[in-house]
Amino acid sequence: MANTNIHITTTINGQPYEFLAPSYMSLLDALREIVGLTGTKEGCLDGNCGACTVNVDGRIVDSCLVLAAEIDGCEVETVEGMASSEGLHPLQKAFLEEAALQCGICTPGFLVAAKGLLDNEPNPSEHRIRHWLAGNLCRCTGYDKIVKAVQKVSSEG
Amino acid sequence: MVQTFKHQSEYKVIGSRPVRHDGFDKVTGRAIYGGDIKLPGLIWGALTRSPHAHAKIKSIDTRAAEKIEGVLAIITSKDMPETEDKMVDLGEGDENPRWTSNKLMAQQKVLYKGHPVAAVAAVNRYIAEHAATKIKVEYEVLEAHNDVDSALRKDAAIILESLEGDDLGEEIHNTNLAKHEKYEFGDVDKAFTNATYIEENTYTMQMVHQGYIEPHNATAFWDEEDRVKIWTSTQGAFTARTALSNLLQLDVSRIKVTPCEIGGGFGGKIPVYLEPIAALLSKKTGRPVKMMMERTAVFETTGPTPGGKVWVKIGADKEGKLIVAESKIWFEAGCNPGSMIEPAAQCIYAPYDIQNTRIDTYDVIVNKPKVAPYRAPGSPQVAYAMESAVNDLCEKAGWDPLEFRMSNASDKDTRRGDGVKFSVIGTKEVIKATKNSDHWNSDLGTSEKGKVRGRGISHGYWFNIGLKSSVNLNVNKDGTVTLIEGSTDIGGSRASISMQAAEVLGIPAEDVRPSVVDTDSVGYTDVTGGSRTTYATGFAAWEAANNLIVEMKKRVALYFDRNNEDVNFESGVFSVEPDIENEKPERKITFKEIAEKIDDDDLGGPVNSVGSVDLESAGDGFGMHIADVEVDLATGKTDVIRYTAVQDVGKAIHPSYVEGQMQGGAAQGIGWALNEEYFMQDEGGMVNSSFLDYRMPTSLDLPKIETVLVEVPTPLHPYGVRGVGEVPICPPLAAVGNALKDALGIRFSDLPMNPAKIIKAIGN
Numbered sequence: 001m002a003n004t005n006i007h008i009t010t011t012i013n014g015q016p017y018e019f020l021a022p023s024y025m026s027l028l029d030a031l032r033e034i035v036g037l038t039g040t041k042e043g044c045l046d047g048n049c050g051a052c053t054v055n056v057d058g059r060i061v062d063s064c065l066v067l068a069a070e071i072d073g074c075e076v077e078t079v080e081g082m083a084s085s086e087g088l089h090p091l092q093k094a095f096l097e098e099a100a101l102q103c104g105i106c107t108p109g110f111l112v113a114a115k116g117l118l119d120n121e122p123n124p125s126e127h128r129i130r131h132w133l134a135g136n137l138c139r140c141t142g143y144d145k146i147v148k149a150v151q152k153v154s155s156e157g
Numbered sequence: 158m159v160q161t162f163k164h165q166s167e168y169k170v171i172g173s174r175p176v177r178h179d180g181f182d183k184v185t186g187r188a189i190y191g192g193d194i195k196l197p198g199l200i201w202g203a204l205t206r207s208p209h210a211h212a213k214i215k216s217i218d219t220r221a222a223e224k225i226e227g228v229l230a231i232i233t234s235k236d237m238p239e240t241e242d243k244m245v246d247l248g249e250g251d252e253n254p255r256w257t258s259n260k261l262m263a264q265q266k267v268l269y270k271g272h273p274v275a276a277v278a279a280v281n282r283y284i285a286e287h288a289a290t291k292i293k294v295e296y297e298v299l300e301a302h303n304d305v306d307s308a309l310r311k312d313a314a315i316i317l318e319s320l321e322g323d324d325l326g327e328e329i330h331n332t333n334l335a336k337h338e339k340y341e342f343g344d345v346d347k348a349f350t351n352a353t354y355i356e357e358n359t360y361t362m363q364m365v366h367q368g369y370i371e372p373h374n375a376t377a378f379w380d381e382e383d384r385v386k387i388w389t390s391t392q393g394a395f396t397a398r399t400a401l402s403n404l405l406q407l408d409v410s411r412i413k414v415t416p417c418e419i420g421g422g423f424g425g426k427i428p429v430y431l432e433p434i435a436a437l438l439s440k441k442t443g444r445p446v447k448m449m450m451e452r453t454a455v456f457e458t459t460g461p462t463p464g465g466k467v468w469v470k471i472g473a474d475k476e477g478k479l480i481v482a483e484s485k486i487w488f489e490a491g492c493n494p495g496s497m498i499e500p501a502a503q504c505i506y507a508p509y510d511i512q513n514t515r516i517d518t519y520d521v522i523v524n525k526p527k528v529a530p531y532r533a534p535g536s537p538q539v540a541y542a543m544e545s546a547v548n549d550l551c552e553k554a555g556w557d558p559l560e561f562r563m564s565n566a567s568d569k570d571t572r573r574g575d576g577v578k579f580s581v582i583g584t585k586e587v588i589k590a591t592k593n594s595d596h597w598n599s600d601l602g603t604s605e606k607g608k609v610r611g612r613g614i615s616h617g618y619w620f621n622i623g624l625k626s627s628v629n630l631n632v633n634k635d636g637t638v639t640l641i642e643g644s645t646d647i648g649g650s651r652a653s654i655s656m657q658a659a660e661v662l663g664i665p666a667e668d669v670r671p672s673v674v675d676t677d678s679v680g681y682t683d684v685t686g687g688s689r690t691t692y693a694t695g696f697a698a699w700e701a702a703n704n705l706i707v708e709m710k711k712r713v714a715l716y717f718d719r720n721n722e723d724v725n726f727e728s729g730v731f732s733v734e735p736d737i738e739n740e741k742p743e744r745k746i747t748f749k750e751i752a753e754k755i756d757d758d759d760l761g762g763p764v765n766s767v768g769s770v771d772l773e774s775a776g777d778g779f780g781m782h783i784a785d786v787e788v789d790l791a792t793g794k795t796d797v798i799r800y801t802a803v804q805d806v807g808k809a810i811h812p813s814y815v816e817g818q819m820q821g822g823a824a825q826g827i828g829w830a831l832n833e834e835y836f837m838q839d840e841g842g843m844v845n846s847s848f849l850d851y852r853m854p855t856s857l858d859l860p861k862i863e864t865v866l867v868e869v870p871t872p873l874h875p876y877g878v879r880g881v882g883e884v885p886i887c888p889p890l891a892a893v894g895n896a897l898k899d900a901l902g903i904r905f906s907d908l909p910m911n912p913a914k915i916i917k918a919i920g921n
Contacts, residue, residue, distance in 0.1 A: 024283070038193040039186015041420070043370045044452040048848035051370050051420075079186035092184040096176045099813035102648035102821065104183035105190060105371040105420025134855040137848060139368045139421050140648060141817055142824030143856040 013081025021068040030068035050136030053109035079108035100149040102140035161872035191390030203285035207267035210301035210841020254403035256493040268492035270842035271457035301841030335494035336520040343513030348481035352472025356550035362908040363834035364461035371420020377435035393684030424530030425460035456846035462531035463488035467542035491527035501535035506574040508616040533883035544891030583805030583869030596801040611900025617887025621880025622687030623772025627680025636749030643682030649814035661702035663729020688880025692775035701768030776871030776879035780804035782888035793912030807879030826889025
């Protein structure tokens with residue numbers, strides 16, 4: 001295991017970060033183990049569950065499939081960056097009011113993914129929401145209340 | 158003694174939909190799940206796993222792994238303490254620690270693909286995982302048995318040589334049959350001769366996984382005094398403590414389990430997997446050790462619910478009375494005995510009143526992971542068989558399937574297939590609500606060319622367990638109350654438990670502040686499972702709240718200078734009538750006002766209370782689902798286009814989370830019906846052990862899931878709560894199967910009913 005550390009300069013949730021990460025380290029592990037942001041969750045480590053979804057330069061990605069080294073110079077947004085001094089993001093609020101989470105492990109990924117949709121398409125159809133969120137697995141809710149929460153924000157938006 | 162309750166119709170808190178107390182932490186990423194634990198000096202553990210499903214271990218060579226820089230310790234089965242050979246009650250299923258220890262770290266043989274053979278501790282996760290691949294194990298591969306027919310063959314390889322099987326009470330050896338049980342009532346053979354219509358079929362199914370998104374994890378620290386601290390995602394901290402006590406041969410008081418937030422369980426996070434291994438690695442290194450299970454191993458080595466086969470034969474007289482039922486249930490236990498054949502027998506005939514019944518159940522060892530509870534364990538499989546058979550019987554005789562279920566419905570005092578008689582149940586109310594639902598009264602609509610539609614219904618039943626729970630309440634100076642409990646919150650139970658205390662105390666749900674704490678900090682509490690948590694821990698909260706009112710009345714009496722028994726309490730207000738003789742006026746004070754005074758005045762000190770329960774049942778639960786499907790005749794793909802879940806929930810404490818349970822259970826059942834399975838290789842081992850290949854339903858695969866909450870309060874609970882979580886996974890398999898029968902005229906009796914089977918059956 002060749003251990004070359006890579007120097008990474010990046011912006012995470014609007015804050016500048018600079019750190020060294022092993023060349024083989026994923027963005028997921030860098031966020032959780034180096035930066036200390038554990039809101040982004042590990043579910044499968046092969047890009048199939050979406051629990052580790054983050055936004056890199058305006059695109060949602062599975063952070064388990066991105067190397068930490070790849071975010072050098074990028075802007076990263078995680079679930080921890082959604083709420084502001086004004087309070088929760090409307091999606092976070094809608095998830096609470098609509099009971100759109102049960103165990104909550106998939107919730108950060110769903111929130112980041114849903115924000116990625118509404119940032120670009122404020123009024124998606126139900127089908128579009130279901131299609132967009134199909135990369136995020138939830139085993140508790142049957143998705144019904146998640147889709148309703150996203151619809152609630154889009155109709156209020 | 159069973160206490161029964163009258164139920165009031167007007168509640169202030171019960172039935173409302175407050176934001177859950179842990180919600181803010183969970184939408185902001187702050188909530189600490191098991192995988193988020195960090196400790197000073199933390200190191201990582203990883204497992205070396207068997208590539209074979211059945212093999213003798215000839216040798217284990219750890220030398221190359223030991224030489225890797227950063228490796229701190231390696232253990233094998235030799236490091237596992239010798240355990241007792243006895244059955245231990247773990248809440249939702251018993252376990253023998255001798256088998257469990259062998260399941261967690263293979264001794265002479267590996268029994269399933271992925272079976273751990275060694276564990277490594279290293280300074281970080283990457284080195285630990287790398288070193289685990291460098292442990293050389295020599296195997297002598299044996300024939301693997303993937304299913305009950307293969308395992309029960311006369312010439313089958315014996316999987317557990319020391320197994321003493323139980324064939325109707327007779328001890329048997331040299332077998333893969335762990336247990337055969339029989340339940341019989343009435344005269345089955347005679348009744349079949351009197352039956353006008355008979356339906357008989359065999360239904361087969363594969364193992365399926367709970368599919369929680371959070372992998373298993375554990376962090377352990379074993380200190381110099383032989384005290385062990387565990388942080389983990391578990392459905393039952395006390396159950397984990399009991400299991401660890403047996404596996405590590407330590408008294409329970411030496412083990413402290415801190416239940417972290419948990420990312421789904423559905424029964425699969427009741428057993429321990431990594432916890433004892435992390436503890437032993439910590440013992441050897443003197444460092445806290447963390448382990449996270451990779452997704453492949455989650456599929457290959459944890460969880461599943463049994464596959465197997467169910468033969469059903471039922472008979473009705475010419476008037477449409479279901480007079481007789483007979484069944485044989487073979488379940489795959491996996492590598493150790495214990496496949497939930499008992500609950501299968503308890504559930505199979507439960508929706509019906511049948512006088513003559515017989516059930517044979519068979520618990521069969523196979524070379525697959527040991528099964529774990531999965532949402533109503535055993536019930537969906539038998540509901541699939543029974544409800545398909547009932548559908549086909551009705552079709553044969555020309556009866557309406559809903560009316561047939563109504564006229565044969567179980568009721569108070571009906572005897573289940575295992576002999577137990579029901580208390581107050583809502584079977585008929587559920588059928589009535591199904592009949593009145595918008596879905597049942599809407600037509601199927603028309604499909605485009607090349608597609609066909611069908612509708613199916615099915616019952617589902619789960620008995621729901623009671624068991625033990627503890628709750629402590631403490632009054633704060635600001636009029637709020639802290640609620641200390643031991644039930645892991647998987648789906649909003651902090652809210653549903655706090656609401657029951659708030660209702661008694663006459664304060665808002667938000668003013669009860671719940672904390673789920675470790676095993677040193679609250680009384681014994683059984684698992685979050687068996688649909689028991691809102692029922693039993695909620696009951697304990699109700700009891701603690703009533704005890705708290707007694708304590709508060711003492712303070713109010715001191716404050717008003719009156720006797721304890723003069724103090725009344727209603728809707729959050731304490732009051733005393735005027736005492737004319739002693740010239741004392743009428744007085745009133747709210748819960749919050751008296752709470753504010755407790756610290757300041759000499760009113761008897763801090764106010765706290767305890768609730769502790771041990772309950773028999775959480776009220777039998779019935780549900781009925783309606784499924785509309787559309788099949789693409791070119792591809793064989795089935796879309797569920799409309800779906801409704803109807804269920805007797807007793808009383809919905811927080812209706813949103815009750816609906817959520819019903820929707821989630823339905824979604825899991827739809828996945829099971831149409832797509833999910835352990836796809837096995839002939840030589841053993843699952844080939845689809847990733848989320849991509851196992852392919853659980855996504856948001857795009859499912860329609861809206863409509864819910865109808867029927868409330869027939871159980872007299873066993875102060876608010877009439879019934880267990881809710883498990884019933885909804887029982888009906889979907891047959892509801893979808895019956896809809897496919899309606900659409901295509903073909904009975905699919907082998908799960909999953911996937912496109913390949915549909916295409917083959919329609920002959921395209």
